[in-house]
Amino acid sequence: MMHFLIRRLLVLSLRIGSIAAVLLVLIEIGFGWLREDSIHVWNLAFSAPVSPELSPSGESAVTWVWRAFGNSVPTLLIAMLGIWMIGYGWGILGSRFRSLGASFLLRAPFGIAACFPGFWLVILISLYSYFVWERPGFADEIRVEQGPDLVVWWNASVVALPLILVGSSRLLRAVSSVLTDRAAETHRGAFFLLGASSEEVFYQQVCRPVRHQLAELLDRVFPLTLGGLVIVETAFHQGGIGFAFVKGIREGSTSVVFLSAFLIACLGAILALVRECLVYWLERRES
Numbered sequence: 001m002m003h004f005l006i007r008r009l010l011v012l013s014l015r016i017g018s019i020a021a022v023l024l025v026l027i028e029i030g031f032g033w034l035r036e037d038s039i040h041v042w043n044l045a046f047s048a049p050v051s052p053e054l055s056p057s058g059e060s061a062v063t064w065v066w067r068a069f070g071n072s073v074p075t076l077l078i079a080m081l082g083i084w085m086i087g088y089g090w091g092i093l094g095s096r097f098r099s100l101g102a103s104f105l106l107r108a109p110f111g112i113a114a115c116f117p118g119f120w121l122v123i124l125i126s127l128y129s130y131f132v133w134e135r136p137g138f139a140d141e142i143r144v145e146q147g148p149d150l151v152v153w154w155n156a157s158v159v160a161l162p163l164i165l166v167g168s169s170r171l172l173r174a175v176s177s178v179l180t181d182r183a184a185e186t187h188r189g190a191f192f193l194l195g196a197s198s199e200e201v202f203y204q205q206v207c208r209p210v211r212h213q214l215a216e217l218l219d220r221v222f223p224l225t226l227g228g229l230v231i232v233e234t235a236f237h238q239g240g241i242g243f244a245f246v247k248g249i250r251e252g253s254t255s256v257v258f259l260s261a262f263l264i265a266c267l268g269a270i271l272a273l274v275r276e277c278l279v280y281w282l283e284r285r286e287s
Helices: 002-034 061-100 104-114 117-133 150-185 188-193 198-215 222-235 241-251 254-286
Strands: none
Touching: 002 254, 061 150, 061 198, 061 222, 061 241, 061 254, 150 198, 150 222, 198 254, 222 241, 222 254, 241 254
């Protein structure tokens, strides 16, 4: 296990180095050649103050981007936990219901909700508040004096909701596909003749052998989530890392663009390392 971890850490270092090199080349092409700016990648100043449009207090690029990254952490935590819970949970449940011929039970909650006028009223209010206030669901006028600042998590949950909807639907289909293929290869009739119940056959003979394949889906939707984070933070004017990336491009701040893009890409590389270690551990347990 230690040798595997050392090898994966070396691969992670190479990935991070490659990410930095590719970003430098893209920034030089985008800002130095296409925009014909006088600023080049060899003139990046991470400790210099950013422009007043980005930070009126004159923070450095590192401080400003790191603060923006901290603002995105609650959103990413809520989004990824929601995606994993719904994607894996409903994917396994959907395969189970499909084997029993009761897949309509998964569609029932949405059909019932669609019959209530209040369901559509909430959607219409959200759309109206977005176009009028530009920040639907945000409670910026509330200031928490004592105790945990739940307003921050409320705002993060509003931004994370579109990411959860998109990411969980992709992961749900991927999980269901893996289990459906495994169920088609399993001779369940033989286990039934031996006295096993349908539940035992599904969880022991269908789910258990493909645990490592399910673990390989851990970061399947993470690139999509990071790309969506840039879009939703910009749309909702949430001062996170995605918003910092877009604003850095608009203001021509190459330092902010590099740091924000580098942090976003490093998150994907770190999660890939976690997924590889988890898959390796599961494969060793099965062997």
